[in-house]
Amino acid sequence: MLIQERLQLILKMHNLTPSAFADQIGVQRSNVSHVISGRNKPSLDFLEKILKTYPRVNANWLVTGVMPKDGFEVVNNAKSNHPPQDTKENKVGITDKKDVVKIIEFYNDGTFKLYFPSSK
Numbered sequence: 001m002l003i004q005e006r007l008q009l010i011l012k013m014h015n016l017t018p019s020a021f022a023d024q025i026g027v028q029r030s031n032v033s034h035v036i037s038g039r040n041k042p043s044l045d046f047l048e049k050i051l052k053t054y055p056r057v058n059a060n061w062l063v064t065g066v067m068p069k070d071g072f073e074v075v076n077n078a079k080s081n082h083p084p085q086d087t088k089e090n091k092v093g094i095t096d097k098k099d100v101v102k103i104i105e106f107y108n109d110g111t112f113k114l115y116f117p118s119s120k
Contacts, residue, residue, distance in 0.1 A: 001110035003042060003063075003065070004037070006062060007032075007042075009104075013102065013104070014054070018036060025053045027049060031046060065110070067106055100117050101116070102114060103117075
């Protein structure tokens with residue numbers, strides 16, 4: 001999977017346009033456009049901004065396209081020895097149970113499938 005495909009996957013996972021993504025990570029919109037089109041390779045600064053804005057994106061996967069060996073989760077837990085929690089904190093700090101909104105299957109040929117649970 002090429003870097004531009006990985007970026008497009010991040011955009012799709014977060015339901016963002018390239019312009020909104022550029023605004024969120026703090027780069028010029030043309031930078032995102034050039035990387036997604038394959039015209040330019042992303043700079044280290046560009047990749048750092050993505051990882052700081054989206055800390056759950058696995059840095060190794062983002063840079064190399066290699067999935068973690070311990071499963072299909074594209075989560076970077078390198079800063080913590082604790083497994084990911086199955087809870088989220090809302091705006092007032094109260095912890096709620098997380099609901100699955102999307103499942104992604106990654107294949108070794110660089111393709112993937114998205115699954116969305118049916119609404120309740």
